[in-house]
Amino acid sequence: MIDFIKMHGLGNDFVLLDGRKTHMHLTPTQIRLIADRHLGVGCDQIMIMHPARTSADIYLQMLNADGSEAGACGNGTRCVASVLLSELGKDTVFIETISGVLSAWRHQDMISVNMGAARFLPEDIPFLNSELEQEDLIYVPFQQITPETATLVSMGNPHTVFFVSDVEAVELEKIGPMIEHHSYFPERTNVEFVQLISPTKFQVNACVKLRMRVWERGAGVTRACGSGACAAAVAAIRRGLIERRAEIILDGGSLWIDVKTDDAETLGVQHSGKNNVIMTGLVSHSFSGQITHAFLQSSEV
Numbered sequence: 001m002i003d004f005i006k007m008h009g010l011g012n013d014f015v016l017l018d019g020r021k022t023h024m025h026l027t028p029t030q031i032r033l034i035a036d037r038h039l040g041v042g043c044d045q046i047m048i049m050h051p052a053r054t055s056a057d058i059y060l061q062m063l064n065a066d067g068s069e070a071g072a073c074g075n076g077t078r079c080v081a082s083v084l085l086s087e088l089g090k091d092t093v094f095i096e097t098i099s100g101v102l103s104a105w106r107h108q109d110m111i112s113v114n115m116g117a118a119r120f121l122p123e124d125i126p127f128l129n130s131e132l133e134q135e136d137l138i139y140v141p142f143q144q145i146t147p148e149t150a151t152l153v154s155m156g157n158p159h160t161v162f163f164v165s166d167v168e169a170v171e172l173e174k175i176g177p178m179i180e181h182h183s184y185f186p187e188r189t190n191v192e193f194v195q196l197i198s199p200t201k202f203q204v205n206a207c208v209k210l211r212m213r214v215w216e217r218g219a220g221v222t223r224a225c226g227s228g229a230c231a232a233a234v235a236a237i238r239r240g241l242i243e244r245r246a247e248i249i250l251d252g253g254s255l256w257i258d259v260k261t262d263d264a265e266t267l268g269v270q271h272s273g274k275n276n277v278i279m280t281g282l283v284s285h286s287f288s289g290q291i292t293h294a295f296l297q298s299s300e301v
Contacts, residue, residue, distance in 0.1 A: 001290040003288070005083065006043070006285075007283060008252075008283070009281060009283045010254075010255065011251065014045050015046045020051050033295075043065065047063075047076045056094040060077065060096065062097065064217065071156045072155050072227045073227060078279070093105075102115060115155055117275050118153050119273050120154070125137070125185070126186055128186055136269040142179065151163075153238075155231050158187060158190060161232050162192065163196070163241070167211050170213065172221055175191070192228045194212045206245065210248050212229060229255040230279055232257075233259055233277070244259045259278075
């Protein structure tokens with residue numbers, strides 16, 4: 001039997017597994033079975049806690065519902081952090097991921113995580129286009145799919161952020177997979193559509209409201225995406241729409257993003273990586289249970 005915890009951040013849901021004491025390796029077929037909402041537990045991603053490889057508290061493996069590995073998952077990291085903060089009795093925990101070590105802490109009744117640096121270079125995304133890859137990727141056209149241009153951001157995973165006048169009018173289920181699998185992206189991409197709700201960028205330190213809907217790489221439409229919310233805020237800064245703080249309103253609720261920089265220039269491509277993106281929001285425990293080995297073996301039949 002394998003114990004699991006089901007948690008979510010604003011409806012972006014996860015199955016948490018503990019592989020710190022017992023070696024845990026799941027095949028892509030088993031991952032898809034666990035994530036299946038009809039046959040398994042059901043989730044957007046699976047989070048597996050492993051022994052830390054460095055001085056961090058754990059190493060976190062993040063797996064998409066389609067069996068592929070994710071480079072970053074903000075809401076999943078916050079859910080795992082909530083468990084670790086209670087378990088270890090620490091004020092701050094450090095979570096090692098494939099993209100680096102992230103720190104997380106409690107903020108009143110919410111969980112905050114420092115998602116590290118946003119990056120913008122073509123090799124960071126990664127992005128392949130011989131005509132555009134030397135440009136600052138703030139206005140990238142996808143003319144045969146949508147008239148809107150996108151801003152590309154890496155939060156340890158790739159994001160393609162479009163700004164539109166009405167996110168509710170976007171055919172996300174149609175456009176999302178077309179962008180995700182576009183030839184520009186050798187590792188595919190997450191896709192966000194964002195609408196500016198309160199244009200208050202000229203108020204110093206104002207927390208501007210942005211409405212966002214997301215198509216997640218390997219998961220499809222989800223109610224929230226933490227790394228996507230971070231990417232949306234960073235993209236809005238790069239386009240001059242906000243200063244540094246934003247409330248991102250998703251289908252499942254709000255996340256608060258604070259982008260720490262030395263100055264405005266640090267979000268220029270020549271200073272890619274010289275910033276820290278802090279995300280704060282609620283997490284919830286749904287239920288706990290056990291996965292039987294017979295269930296996992298059924299995936300091999």
